[in-house]
Amino acid sequence: MKKTAFFASAATIMLSGLVAVQAARAECGIEKGTVRILSNDFEALRLVVSEAEKCASATVKVSKNQTSEHKNLQVPALKINPAQYTVAVIANNSIVPLLNEGLLRPLDDLVAKYGQDLQPTQLIKLDGKVMAIAFMGNSQHLFFRKDILEKAGLQQPKSYEDVLAAAKAIKEKGLMQYPLAASNKAGWDLAAEFVNMYLGYGGELFAAGSAAPAINNEKGLATLKTMKAMTEYMNPDYMTYNADEIVKGYAAGKTAIINAWGSLAGGVIDPVKTPAEIADNTVLGAAPTVGGGSIPAAALWWDGFSIAKNISDEDAEASFRAMVHGIRPEVGQKHPALATWLTKGYQPGPNAVGVLATANGGAKPYPMLPYMGLLHSALGSELAEYMQGRESAEEALKDVEASYSAAAKEGGFLK
Amino acid sequence: MPHRAFFAFIMPSLLAMLLFIALPIVSVAVQSLYVEHERVVTEVETCAPFAGCTTETRVDAEATEKLRDAEPLGRFNGFGTYLDRNHLATAEMNAILTDNAGFADVASRIYNLPFYRALAFTLTYTFVVTPLAMLLGFCIALGVNAIPPFYKGPVIFFSLLPMIVTPLVGALIIYWMSSPQGILGATLQSLLNDSTLSLKSSAVLTWVTLLVYGVWHNAPFSFVVFYAGLQTVPHDTLESAMIDGANRWERIRFVVIPHLMPLATFVALVQLMDNFRVFEPIVGFSAEANATSLSWSIFNDLRGQVDQLFGSAAATSMLTIVGVVILLSPVLVRTWREFNRR
Numbered sequence: 123m124k125k126t127a128f129f130a131s132a133a134t135i136m137l138s139g140l141v142a143v144q145a146a147r148a149e150c151g152i153e154k155g156t157v158r159i160l161s162n163d164f165e166a167l168r169l170v171v172s173e174a175e176k177c178a179s180a181t182v183k184v185s186k187n188q189t190s191e192h193k194n195l196q197v198p199a200l201k202i203n204p205a206q207y208t209v210a211v212i213a214n215n216s217i218v219p220l221l222n223e224g225l226l227r228p229l230d231d232l233v234a235k236y237g238q239d240l241q242p243t244q245l246i247k248l249d250g251k252v253m254a255i256a257f258m259g260n261s262q263h264l265f266f267r268k269d270i271l272e273k274a275g276l277q278q279p280k281s282y283e284d285v286l287a288a289a290k291a292i293k294e295k296g297l298m299q300y301p302l303a304a305s306n307k308a309g310w311d312l313a314a315e316f317v318n319m320y321l322g323y324g325g326e327l328f329a330a331g332s333a334a335p336a337i338n339n340e341k342g343l344a345t346l347k348t349m350k351a352m353t354e355y356m357n358p359d360y361m362t363y364n365a366d367e368i369v370k371g372y373a374a375g376k377t378a379i380i381n382a383w384g385s386l387a388g389g390v391i392d393p394v395k396t397p398a399e400i401a402d403n404t405v406l407g408a409a410p411t412v413g414g415g416s417i418p419a420a421a422l423w424w425d426g427f428s429i430a431k432n433i434s435d436e437d438a439e440a441s442f443r444a445m446v447h448g449i450r451p452e453v454g455q456k457h458p459a460l461a462t463w464l465t466k467g468y469q470p471g472p473n474a475v476g477v478l479a480t481a482n483g484g485a486k487p488y489p490m491l492p493y494m495g496l497l498h499s500a501l502g503s504e505l506a507e508y509m510q511g512r513e514s515a516e517e518a519l520k521d522v523e524a525s526y527s528a529a530a531k532e533g534g535f536l537k
Numbered sequence: 538m539p540h541r542a543f544f545a546f547i548m549p550s551l552l553a554m555l556l557f558i559a560l561p562i563v564s565v566a567v568q569s570l571y572v573e574h575e576r577v578v579t580e581v582e583t584c585a586p587f588a589g590c591t592t593e594t595r596v597d598a599e600a601t602e603k604l605r606d607a608e609p610l611g612r613f614n615g616f617g618t619y620l621d622r623n624h625l626a627t628a629e630m631n632a633i634l635t636d637n638a639g640f641a642d643v644a645s646r647i648y649n650l651p652f653y654r655a656l657a658f659t660l661t662y663t664f665v666v667t668p669l670a671m672l673l674g675f676c677i678a679l680g681v682n683a684i685p686p687f688y689k690g691p692v693i694f695f696s697l698l699p700m701i702v703t704p705l706v707g708a709l710i711i712y713w714m715s716s717p718q719g720i721l722g723a724t725l726q727s728l729l730n731d732s733t734l735s736l737k738s739s740a741v742l743t744w745v746t747l748l749v750y751g752v753w754h755n756a757p758f759s760f761v762v763f764y765a766g767l768q769t770v771p772h773d774t775l776e777s778a779m780i781d782g783a784n785r786w787e788r789i790r791f792v793v794i795p796h797l798m799p800l801a802t803f804v805a806l807v808q809l810m811d812n813f814r815v816f817e818p819i820v821g822f823s824a825e826a827n828a829t830s831l832s833w834s835i836f837n838d839l840r841g842q843v844d845q846l847f848g849s850a851a852a853t854s855m856l857t858i859v860g861v862v863i864l865l866s867p868v869l870v871r872t873w874r875e876f877n878r879r
Contacts, residue, residue, distance in 0.1 A: 225599025
């Protein structure tokens with residue numbers, strides 16, 4: 123009797139397993155092909171890729187490489203024929219080298235066939251052709267401690283001028299020694315801070331329609347001045363903190379106001395991952411405006427996916443359908459705390475408040491220009507001396523332009 | 538040994554060196570003379586989330602590809618990359634040297650150029666760390682040589698630890714220890730009674746930290762070699778020196794050191810080359826803002842951002858090789874002379 127019951131339950135389990143496999147196949151609807159995904163490595167992307175992996179079946183192979191080194195792999199890996207990866211998960215900046223080399227496939231026909239669930243805003247179109255599908259948004263925005271600000275008798279800071287005033291009050295009242303932090307680590311982070319602030323001042327990074335830099339102006343100087351003014355209220359090690367570390371410092375109760383990535387907000391406001399007195403007192407808000415400007419001083423980012431050009435049509439179709447399955451509306455609906463999804467029917471959770479407020483405030487997107495990466499690089503290495511008070515702002519901007527120009531000449535963008 | 542037997546022995550490694558060292562260097566040298574083709578750019582309408590549709594510049598990948606197919610290496614640029622602002626910066630150097638306000642001005646303006654900034658730290662690191670690490674290694678070797686055999690094993694193991702630990706990991710550990718919350722940083726703060734003191738905050742302190750790390754990391758290599766050398770010091774000579782009334786210091790000065798001199802040359806050579814390529818501590822200590830090296834510049838060109846500047850990285854690599862050759866030339870010249878004398 124017991125034996126039969128055992129066999130019956132075993133059979134049920136196997137059957138249900140079979141049904142699940144069948145269901146997955148039915149859900150993705152892919153007949154055959156291989157899907158090879160290259161992506162960055164953070165929680166929301168892990169979820170999307172693992173959802174896409176569910177399309178794997180006897181005839182559909184799905185493999186992945188999730189690494190923060192993806193930017194360095196993508197161009198050579200997609201250049202060979204057939205490409206090593208069929209899907210590249212990219213963002214505003216990392217799609218550029220792939221576009222520059224022409225390694226991505228237009229997706230219009232696939233979108234028409236399988237993209238019923240995609241929102242029009244998710245389509246990234248170049249010259250009328252869909253080249254990528256975005257599925258989440260991100261930006262740096264304000265995180266601040268309500269309790270500390272209340273103790274100092276202050277409201278939510280709306281502008282960087284407010285932030286500086288708040289920092290001064292907090293320091294003078296002895297509530298915190300170093301109330302501010304920013305991701306000023308020389309390199310990528312420092313450059314991102316500059317771009318945020320400069321866009322907030324309404325600056326243009328390049329001369330219209332050319333690759334010539336245009337940051338050595340009043341707005342550039344004002345940007346540097348504000349960035350420097352903030353460092354007065356920061357730990358003297360401020361040049362060594364990247365975006366992850368300022369969030370750790372904040373979660374440890376060392377700072378009161380930071381401008382950090384929206385993708386990290388979920389962990390900070392979660393009392394399980396962050397001490398409750400900090401998590402519960404954290405308020406997320408739009409990135410502050412600056413210098414009397416009306417838009418938040420932060421660049422908007424999106425994460426999305428593209429399909430490689432140098433692969434068979436069959437693999438392209440399988441890859442597209444697997445990824446569309448990975449970002450289907452239910453994924454965003456079931457996991458609202460992981461990211462600010464751009465997909466259909468997403469109800470923003472408390473973690474998305476900052477990114478949405480920043481986007482609704484009219485913040486500018488991070489530029490997708492072919493030579494933006496080179497300027498970002500030059501900013502990251504040439505602003506460090508100014509930030510430590512070893513050279514003037516004018517000189518720093520002149521250095522950035524000179525360093526960028528040399529690189530852009532080598533890259534074939536400037537004569 | 539007859540020449541044929543010698544070549545038969547050396548051939549496999551010679552071949553491997555040719556394939557894996559010489560040829561890549563040649564290819565890097567060739568690469569450094571070329572830059573990317575001029576990109577063919579067009580204005581196209583771009584639509585993306587948040588931005589709506591705007592007209593933006595894009596690279597015409599097909600047209601650029603055609604140029605590239607015609608000349609796969611890129612555009613010939615001669616020594617242009619070597620001379621541009623991000624490398625030797627000849628134009629900028631000219632301007633600085635012809636129009637300046639004294640030595641301090643020249644120094645600070647030259648230091649403002651990325652290549653010379655990297656070179657300054659690289660040379661400082663090489664010439665401070667090499668002798669100090671050798672001295673420290675020699676002292677450890679003498680110390681270990683004098684302790685009872687029973688303790689030798691554990692002491693040798695602990696002395697070798699800095700070399701066993703992966704450089705990047707070692708750098709990270711010291712970095713954390715020297716942060717104001719770490720044991721070294723906190724101790725320094727309380728010893729000097731300065732709660733704002735941070736080893737990471739100023740250029741001078743960052744350099745000092747990196748140099749100390751360098752000595753710590755490199756001392757074990759000198760120690761191992763010198764310790765092995767100490768075992769070969771002839772006892773007869775030492776004993777006769779003792780009979781002559783030489784104290785311990787005099788025995789070291791007049792017997793041990795002369796005996797170890799050839800070894801010291803070898804260690805110096807290896808360490809000079811190694812230290813000239815300093816890289817890991819800069820990454821480990823997040824010291825990019827205050828200290829960069831030639832190797833770090835190469836890394837930054839290739840891995841810094843989304844774009845890869847192969848020509849620029851190749852040029853810096855070639856300049857690094859030239860630097861190593863210049864560093865080693867005194868020793869090489871001496872070896873060559875000695876060889877000819879024989």
